[in-house]
Amino acid sequence: MSIMENPIPGYYGEVRWCGDINEPVISVNPIDRLDSVSIKDDFKVGKNTSLAFTTDLMSMFHLNCENAEECLEKLIERTHEITKDALFSKNNGAFTGFTEDDLHFIAEVLNVKVK
Structure with missing residues (x-):
């Protein structure tokens, strides 16, 4: 919810389908990228997009949702059993x-040093 309600100024969250892992993924992109992406629906903070859902993700082959609210609900349902256990990465199919x-x-x- 933080991405939707408090986006990084000048950026938006983009939920799209990743064919490499056959899963939905989210990335943070500059707002000016919106002109080159096929967005079906989004959430806004004021007039700015904060979280967008791409057309491919919302199609019948993936989440099959009509609007951003329905898509978010389906995304939460789809991922809850995995993310509740802090499993956020897909490696070798698992x-x-x-x-x-x-x-x-x-x-x-993030430009942070790792020990």
Whole structure:
């Protein structure tokens, strides 16, 4: 909910389908990227998009939802059993906790040093 209600200024969360892992994923992108992405529906803070759902994710082949609210509900239903146990990474077809490689990648993105 934090991404929806308190987005990073100048950025939005994008929920899309990732064919590599055959799962929905979320990324944080600059607002100006919205012009080049096929968004079906979104949540806004004021006039700005805070969380967007791509057309491919919302299609009948993935979440099959009509609007952002329904898509969010289906996404929560789909992921709750996995995320409640803090399994946020998919490795070799199975959900796991973050690996050392995941943590290093996240740290690089955040420009934080990892011990």
